[in-house]
Amino acid sequence: QVQLVQSGAEVKKPGASVKVSCETSGYIFTTYGVSWVRQAPGQGLQWMGWISAYNGHTNYAQMFQGRVTMTTDTSTNMAYLELRSLRADDTAVYYCARHYGGNSGASLDYWGQGTLVTVSS
Amino acid sequence: DIQMTQSPSSLSASVGDRVTITCRASQTISNYLNWYQQKPGKAPKLLIYAASILHSGVPSRFNGSGSGTDFTLTISRLQTEDFAIYYCQQTYSTLYTFGQGTRLDIK
Numbered sequence: 316q317v318q319l320v321q322s323g324a325e326v327k328k329p330g331a332s333v334k335v336s337c338e339t340s341g342y343i344f345t346t347y348g349v350s351w352v353r354q355a356p357g358q359g360l361q362w363m364g365w366i367s368a369y370n371g372h373t374n375y376a377q378m379f380q381g382r383v384t385m386t387t388d389t390s391t392n393m394a395y396l397e398l399r400s401l402r403a404d405d406t407a408v409y410y411c412a413r414h415y416g417g418n419s420g421a422s423l424d425y426w427g428q429g430t431l432v433t434v435s436s
Numbered sequence: 437d438i439q440m441t442q443s444p445s446s447l448s449a450s451v452g453d454r455v456t457i458t459c460r461a462s463q464t465i466s467n468y469l470n471w472y473q474q475k476p477g478k479a480p481k482l483l484i485y486a487a488s489i490l491h492s493g494v495p496s497r498f499n500g501s502g503s504g505t506d507f508t509l510t511i512s513r514l515q516t517e518d519f520a521i522y523y524c525q526q527t528y529s530t531l532y533t534f535g536q537g538t539r540l541d542i543k
Contacts (some may be wrong), residue, residue: 350532352480359471360480360523362532376531388476409477421527422485429479 317341319411319427323392326433327401333428337394337411344387345369345388348414350423351385361407365414365421366394374418385421408432437524438462448543453514457538459507459524467503468528474537475520483522484509510528516542 322336337349349395350365364375366385373385384397394411412423441464449455457471464530467487472480481511482491484500497518498511511518526533 359523359537360474360534362534369438402543406450409513412479415485416527419468419528420468421532422491423472423480423525424482424485424491426481428480432501 317413317425319413319425321409321411321427321430324431324433326435329402329434329436331401331434332397332399333351333401333432334397335409335411337396337427339392339394339413342413344392345389347386348421349385350384350412350414350421351396352410352412352423354410354429355404355407358407363396363409367414368394398432401432403434405431406434437532438465438533440526440533440535442522442524442538444538445536446538446539446541447512448541450543451514451516454510454512455514455540456511456538457509457522457524458511459535461505461526461528462505464504465528467535469500469502469507470502470525470527471498471509472523472525473518473520474494474523476487480523481524511540 318340320338348367352364354416366373368387413425413426415424441460443458467486471484474480488500497512521537
C-alpha cells in the first residue's frame with residue numbers, strides 16, 4: 316500500500332534552516348511528484364510547492380521562493396523539504412503528499428503523517 | 437492568486453442527516469477542484485478529485501459536483517466518522533490554494 320513516512324519533530328531558532336524528509340513506498344516513485352503543505356497551529360492548509368520525482372522540476376509557491384528547496388532521491392524513494400531563514404510564523408506541521416498529475420488538475424492523494432517544526436528563540 | 441471561499445465555516449448536524457458544503461472560486465477553475473477531510477491531529481485525506489470523482493476507498497455517501505466557479509460537497513446519511521473539517525483546493529493555477537475549511541460538528 317502507498318505510504319509516506321516523515322521525519323520527526325524539530326525545534327529551531329529564528330534564522331536557522333530545517334530539512335524534513337519523506338520516505339515513500341508502495342508505488343513507483345518516479346511516476347508521481349511530491350507536494351508539500353503546511354498547517355500553522357489552529358489554522359488551515361497552505362500549499363508550498365511540488366517536485367516531480369520523474370525529472371526534478373519544481374514549482375514553488377511565490378511566497379516561499381528563495382527560502383525553500385524541494386529535492387528527491389530516486390535511489391531511496393525519498394523526498395526532502397528544506398526551509399531557510401526560519402521565522403516564528405514558520406511554526407507549523409509540514410506534510411508531504413503524493414502529487415498525482417502535472418501542474419494543473421493535480422490532486423494530493425496520499426499524505427504523510429506530518430512533521431511539527433517549532434521556531435522559537 | 438485564486439481565492440477559494442467555503443460556506444458555511446461551521447456546521448452542526450446529526451447522524452443520518454444530509455449536509456452540503458459549498459466552495460466558490462474567485463475565477464473559473466474548470467473542474468480542477470479537490471475535496472479533503474481532516475480529523476483532529478491527523479493528516480488530510482483526499483475524498484474527491486476533479487470535482488466529482490471519488491478517491492479510492494471513499495464511501496459513496498460522499499458526492500462532489502460543480503464546474504467553473506461553484507462547487508459542492510454533499511454527504512448523505514452522515515456517519516459518526518464524518519465529523520471533521522473539510523477543505524476544498526483548486527489546482528487550476530500553478531499556485532494551488534485551499535479554502536479556509538468547514539468544520540462539521542455533531543449536533
